[in-house]
Amino acid sequence: xxxxxxxxxxxxxxxxxxxxxxxxxxxxxxxxxxxxxxxxxxxxxxxxxxxxxxxxxxxxxxxxxxxxxxxxxxxxxxxxxxxxxxxxxxxxxxxxxxxxxxxxxxxxxxxxxxxxxxxxxxxxxxxxxxxxxxxxxxxxxxxxxxxxxxxxxxxxxxxxxxxxxxxxxxxxxxxxxxxxxxxxxxxxxxxxxxxxxxxxxxxxxxxxxxxxxxxxxxxxxxxxxxxxxxxxxxxxxxxxxxxxxxxxxxxxxxxxxxxxxxxxxxxxxxxxxxxxxxxxxxxxxxxxxxxxxxxxxxxxxxxxxxxxxxxxxxxxxxxxxxxxxxxxxxxxxxxxxxxxxxxxxxxxxxxxxxxxxxxxxxxxxxxxxxxxxxxxxxxxxxxxxxxxxxxxxxxxxxxxxxxxxxxxxxxxxxxxxxxxxxxxxxxxxxxxx
Amino acid sequence: xxxxxxxxxxxxxxxxxxxxxxxxxxxxxxxxxxxxxxxxxxxxxxxxxxxxxxxxxxxxxxxxxxxxxxxxxxxxxxxxxxxxxxxxxxxxxxxxxxxxxxxxxxxxxxxxxxxxxxxxxxxxxxxxxxxxxxxxxxxxxxxxxxxxxxxxxxxxxxxxxxxxxxxxxxxxxxxxxxxxxxxxxxxxxxxxxxxxxxxxxxxxxxxxxxxxxxxxxxxxxxxxxxxxxxxxxxxxxxxxxxxxxxxxxxxxxxxxxxxxxxxxxxxxxxxxxxxxxxxxxxxxxxxxxxxxxxxxxxxxxxxxxxxxxxxxxxxxxxxxxxxxxxxxxxxxxxxxxxxxxxxxxxxxxxxxxxxxxxxxxxxxxxxxxxxxxxxxxxxxxxxxxxxxxxxxxxxxxxxxxxxxxxxxxxxxxxxxxxxxxxxxxxxxxxxxx
Numbered sequence: 078x079x080x081x082x083x084x085x086x087x088x089x090x091x092x093x094x095x096x097x098x099x100x101x102x103x104x105x106x107x108x109x110x111x112x113x114x115x116x117x118x119x120x121x122x123x124x125x126x127x128x129x130x131x132x133x134x135x136x137x138x139x140x141x142x143x144x145x146x147x148x149x150x151x152x153x154x155x156x157x158x159x160x161x162x163x164x165x166x167x168x169x170x171x172x173x174x175x176x177x178x179x180x181x182x183x184x185x186x187x188x189x190x191x192x193x194x195x196x197x198x199x200x201x202x203x204x205x206x207x208x209x210x211x212x213x214x215x216x217x218x219x220x221x222x223x224x225x226x227x228x229x230x231x232x233x234x235x236x237x238x239x240x241x242x243x244x245x246x247x248x249x250x251x252x253x254x255x256x257x258x259x260x261x262x263x264x265x266x267x268x269x270x271x272x273x274x275x276x277x278x279x280x281x282x283x284x285x286x287x288x289x290x291x292x293x294x295x296x297x298x299x300x301x302x303x304x305x306x307x308x309x310x311x312x313x314x315x316x317x318x319x320x321x322x323x324x325x326x327x328x329x330x331x332x333x334x335x336x337x338x339x340x341x342x343x344x345x346x347x348x349x350x351x352x353x354x355x356x357x358x359x360x361x362x363x364x365x366x367x368x369x370x371x372x373x374x375x376x377x378x379x380x381x382x383x384x385x386x387x388x389x390x391x392x393x394x395x396x397x398x399x400x401x402x403x404x405x406x407x408x409x410x411x412x413x414x415x416x417x418x419x420x421x422x423x424x425x426x427x428x429x430x431x432x433x434x435x436x437x438x439x440x441x442x443x444x445x446x447x448x449x450x451x452x453x454x455x456x457x458x459x460x461x462x463x464x465x466x467x468x469x470x471x472x473x474x475x476x477x478x479x480x481x482x483x484x485x486x487x488x489x490x491x492x493x494x495x496x497x498x499x500x501x502x503x504x505x506x507x508x509x510x
Numbered sequence: 511x512x513x514x515x516x517x518x519x520x521x522x523x524x525x526x527x528x529x530x531x532x533x534x535x536x537x538x539x540x541x542x543x544x545x546x547x548x549x550x551x552x553x554x555x556x557x558x559x560x561x562x563x564x565x566x567x568x569x570x571x572x573x574x575x576x577x578x579x580x581x582x583x584x585x586x587x588x589x590x591x592x593x594x595x596x597x598x599x600x601x602x603x604x605x606x607x608x609x610x611x612x613x614x615x616x617x618x619x620x621x622x623x624x625x626x627x628x629x630x631x632x633x634x635x636x637x638x639x640x641x642x643x644x645x646x647x648x649x650x651x652x653x654x655x656x657x658x659x660x661x662x663x664x665x666x667x668x669x670x671x672x673x674x675x676x677x678x679x680x681x682x683x684x685x686x687x688x689x690x691x692x693x694x695x696x697x698x699x700x701x702x703x704x705x706x707x708x709x710x711x712x713x714x715x716x717x718x719x720x721x722x723x724x725x726x727x728x729x730x731x732x733x734x735x736x737x738x739x740x741x742x743x744x745x746x747x748x749x750x751x752x753x754x755x756x757x758x759x760x761x762x763x764x765x766x767x768x769x770x771x772x773x774x775x776x777x778x779x780x781x782x783x784x785x786x787x788x789x790x791x792x793x794x795x796x797x798x799x800x801x802x803x804x805x806x807x808x809x810x811x812x813x814x815x816x817x818x819x820x821x822x823x824x825x826x827x828x829x830x831x832x833x834x835x836x837x838x839x840x841x842x843x844x845x846x847x848x849x850x851x852x853x854x855x856x857x858x859x860x861x862x863x864x865x866x867x868x869x870x871x872x873x874x875x876x877x878x879x880x881x882x883x884x885x886x887x888x889x890x891x892x893x894x895x896x897x898x899x900x901x902x903x904x905x906x907x908x909x910x911x912x913x914x915x916x917x918x919x920x921x922x923x924x925x926x927x928x929x930x931x932x933x934x935x936x937x938x939x940x941x942x943x
Contacts, residue, residue, distance in 0.1 A: 115883075194905065200894055202904055207886075209916055292916060313746065313917045334939040341941035436935075449934050450548075453640075461633055461937030470942065471635055471933070472627060483642055483725060483930040484746045485918035497916040500904070501882050502869075504894030506767035508774035509903065 095275060099283035103238060103290035105268035106211045110236035112266050114208050118185040120263045125228050128259030129177035132224065135255060136170050142251035143220065150218075150244060158348040158408050163218045163245055173224045173252070177259075179474040180228045186493045187234040201503040206496040208234030210292035213284045214477065215240045215306060217298030220248035225475040226295070227256045227270040232474075233495035236269050238291065240284060242298065243276040285310040295490070297478050315486050315494075317478040319405045319431035320350030322463040325422040325448065326370070327439035328361030334460060335366060335438040336373050341462040342436065344377045348407050350479055351434050351466030355402060356413045357422045363390070363415045371413070379409045386415035402429040419444050423451055430454060432481050434466040455481060455488035528708060532716035536671060536723035538701035539644045543669035545699050547641050551618040553696045558661050561692030562610035565657065568688060569603050575684035576653065583651075583677060591781040591841050596651045596678055606657045606685070610692075612907040613661045619929045620667040634936040639929045641667030643725035646717045647910065648673045648739060650731030653681035658908040659728070660689045660703040666928035669702050671724065673717060675731065676709035718743040728923070730911050748919050748927075750911040752838045752864035753783030755896040758855040758881065759803070760872035761794030767893060768799060768871040769806050774895040775869065777810045781840050783912055784867050784899030788835060789846045790855045796823070796848045804846070812842045819848035835862040852877050856884055863887060865914050867899035888914060888921035 113121075132139070143165040150160050186206045193203035212235045214226045223239055230237035241249035253272040260267050273280050284291060285306060294314045296306040303316050324342050326335040342353035358367055363386060371391040374381050381387070382397040394413070401412040402425070416422050426435055436458035437448040445459040456466050456479075466489070468476025473491030480486045486494035546554075565572070576598040583593050619639045626636035645668045647659045656672055663670035674682035686705040693700050706713050717724060718739060727747045729739040736749050757775050759768040775786035791800050796819060804824040807814050814820070815830040827846070834845040835858070849855050859868055869891035870881040878892040889899050889912075899922070901909025906924030913919045919927035 196903070196905060200898065200903075313915075331939070337939060337941050345942055454932065456933045456935060458935040459937060460939050461935050462941045464942040465633065465935065465937075465940070470629070470633075472629060482746075487930050488933045497920050499887065500889045500921045502889060502891040502894050502898065504892060504898075506764070506770060506893050507898070508770050508895045509778055509897040 095277055095279045096283050098274065099280055100287065100290070102271055102273070103211065103284075103287050106236040106238050106271060107290050109266040109268035110208065110211050113231070113234045113236055113269055114187070116234065116265060120265055121185065121232055121234070122181040124231060124259040124263035124265055125177045125181035126259070127262035128224070128228065128256045129174040129181075131255035131258040132170055132174040132177065132252065135251065136167055139170055139248065139251040140165060140167070142247040145247040146220070146245050155244075159218060161346075161348050163220065163248070165220060165248060169221065173221050176221075176225055176469065176475040177228050179469070180232050180492070183232060183474045183492055185232065186496045191498060198507050199505060200507055203501045203503075204498050205501050206493070206498050209495055209497050211236045211238065211290060212495065213238045213240065213291045213294045213312070215281055215284065215294065215296045215298070215302065217242040217302060218244045219297070220245040220252060222297055222477075223249040223252040223272070224256065226477045227253070229475055229477050229492055229495060231260075231265075231269055233492040235495055236271075238271050238273065238284065240273040240281060246276055281306075282309065285312060288312050295477055313485075315478070315480050315490060316482055317350065318481045320352070320433040320466075320479070321355065321403065321405050321429065321431040322351060322353045322433055322466070323355045323357055323422075323426050323430060323435040324353050324463065325357040325416075325419075325426075325435070325437045326359060326362065326366060327422075327437055327441065327444055328359040328418060329441035329444060330359070330362060330366070330438040331440055332362065332366045332369070336370055338436065338438055338460070338462050339370055340373050340377055342464055343374065343411050344379060344409065345462070345464045347409050349464070349467075351463050352407065353463045354404065354406055354412065355425075355429070356411055357416045357425055358387075358413065359418050359422070360386070360415050361418065367391075367413075367415070374411060379411055381411055381413055383413040384415060387413040405431070419447060423448070426452055426454075433479065434458065434463045436461055436463050455479065528710055528712045529716050531707065532713055533720065533723070535704055535706070536644065536717075536720050539669040539671050539704060540723050542699040542701035543641065543644050546664070546667045546669055546702055547620070549667065549698060553698055554618065554665055554667070555614040557664060557692040557696035557698055558610045558614035559692070560695035561657070561661065561689045562607040562614075564688035564691040565603055565607040565610065565685065568684065569600055572603055572681065572684040573598060573600070575680040578680040579653070579678050588677075592651060594781050596653065596681070598653060598681060602654065606654050609654075609658055609902065609908040610661050612902070613665050613925070616665060616907045616925055618665065619926045624931060631940050632938060633940055636934045636936075637931050638934050639926070639931050642928055642930050644669045644671065644723060645928065646671045646673065646724045646727045646745070648714055648717065648727065648729045648731070648735065650675040650735060651677045652730070653678040653685060655730055655910075656682040656685040656705070657689065659910045660686070662908055662910050662925055662928060664693075664698075664702055666925040668928055669704075671704050671706065671717065673706040673714060679709055714739075715742065718745060721745050728910055746918075748911070748913050748923060749915055750783065751914045753785070753866040753899075753912070754788065754836065754838050754862065754864040755784060755786045755866055755899070756788045756790055756855075756859050756863060756868040757786050757896065758790040758849075758859075758868070758870045759792060759795065759799060760855075760870055760874065760877055761792040761851060762874035762877060763792070763795060763799070763871040764873055765795065765799045765802070769803055771869065771871055771893070771895050772803055773806050773810055775897055776807065776844050777812055777842065778895070778897045780842050782897070784896050785840065786896045787837065787839055787845065788858075788862070789844055790849045790858055791820075791846065792851055792855070793819075793848050794851065800824075800846075800848070807844060812844055814844055814846055816846040817848060820846040838864070852880060856881070859885055859887075866912065867891065867896045869894055869896050888912065
């Protein structure tokens, strides 16, 4: 055997090992899911609260682990907004802990009667929530996904297999330790929330091809990850694609509201999926409102790329290309276009939007109603910032992601979206004629 | 070019033609879906009612078309139960028409507010039903699927692409003509419900690989079709796999109820997915109840295959093999096993069931509650026949199928299950802190 063959042989053994490890891990998850499906609400809540306590107590350990990840990210030359996604501080860890406490406070979806009715023949039919089973979450840089996704799966009675990216592996392991502490305190199976023990990409391939052991895959990350998962998965995927969100400032807008909503939608945090990427301004108010809006953006540190009309309004605007309308910057950059009223805005969003979140600013109720009805996005808003596109802000406690698909879950994916249901039919001996 | 090459060349041209034809057809569907999403309830209902009227008026034409399909099926030596699925008569056509009228009577799901709530910051959030878009239905022998699926898609605001099997093509075309008559009467786009113009299997391959033009695929038919669709589809699939349904006669059963429910569950119609395939009898009542149950089944014309205990109860019982527990007969055959109480029944169903429909017959409320909670099937029943596993019987008007998957739709798939939703957020200028 020459050295190349030897290396190949070693890799083959490794790949086999990974397949075996992943199969054993998922088998444990399936067994844990059967226990979780009948776990009490109290036990699940206790696990969340004890995990929150552990997060707070271990803040220093988590920050130390996070700084390992950050150092590696800096060494790789990771861009600033990506580093922002990765970075933890005491405030963000406390927010994670509060997220877990909030999930403990949520109603337990499992066993909820979603709907019930009687049939003329006396049958009573109920639709009752049940867990989905085993959920695989494949994510990249944001370490808080470990806590949010793990606890959301637990509360909804599902076993979770968490596969963080190598970028956040140290942070994720430190957070996962806290989740396991919570599970132990509640005497729930520790396999209820498992972290994939290797960052080898082969582990992802294994997860995507075990439909008997994993019921649903939730990828969270960049386009490359999502596309790979969607192409390779033999398991249903709840995917979060681009967030090309729009603010449309209508001719009947209150300009002060429009300016506040615009700056908040774009600049509050630029690296999140609900950040606005494109401003559409009704030509009817462009002359009055556009110069102020551009000035607000530039003052806030935003690069403005505009069409000809926008460039004419302010010398600091650079020319937008066709690509700009289809780009999720996730950075302090915005594209701006002057459109011909609501119809122009609807046409632009239909052509360039990503069906995520779009908002209209207007005082005209009829115009707002048409925007809300006709824009085909998971979240449509009237006089509110697109940065509210978030499960926590919606009152769901926390979210595992925002689905841009139309099946099963659309928009923020919280505990209810992580359940299925069954029909329970109660009779007194009925037979069908 | 020799003759083989010549045939190949012709087929290649045909395949290209089919791809072009299917792309053009699906493009028309996408355009129709945009119109349907905003169609009035009145227009959709009128189309359903006028289609029902056309079905009744054209009964003779439909029966003539159906007899062409039946003649061909007989010539192919199609088994009896399959011919039963294919066969139409005046009663079944009237039932189809009544199904369309019932769909017209249903509430329009589109625009329904599924849920709404206020946030502490004053945002009002509503979750509103919207259509899925374009639905591809790929089915085999049952011609009534054409009417049910077409009307259900229409009522839920979706465009439908119907691809019947070659077995039922004449019947399906005659029924589709009635649906088109309804669309014309309501001035809705005729492309709202399209029938694939060719029975070439390549058309199915095209449907499964147009994710930009078709939003969801619903296959209805045998295992071979479902597996092909699930393997090849680049589009989410709502699938109906096996219906290996169980009747469990518990030790605390009312034996008269158990006998009635058993015979109805197995023999009312043997070719439907909700037909029972396996009887489980608690050992505690086997001596008392099993001989009567076997006699009822044999008298009704059912072949009984049993375990050793069942064979001992009646000489007419033949030995069941391991395969029998995993077989959906869709015929007048049943497998029977004596089990050790509820735990034995739960273990058997977990090992051999298909997560479709299972019923317990018992007068013990606690035993029933445990069966209903622990059996992981789309439909779980207490003291009722498994033949009620049907969208119409559930009050949904009609169903496009019964989903054995856990995502989006589980159990009967009616108009509500053919919708997605969007979040509508109403603000007064809120920005996110």
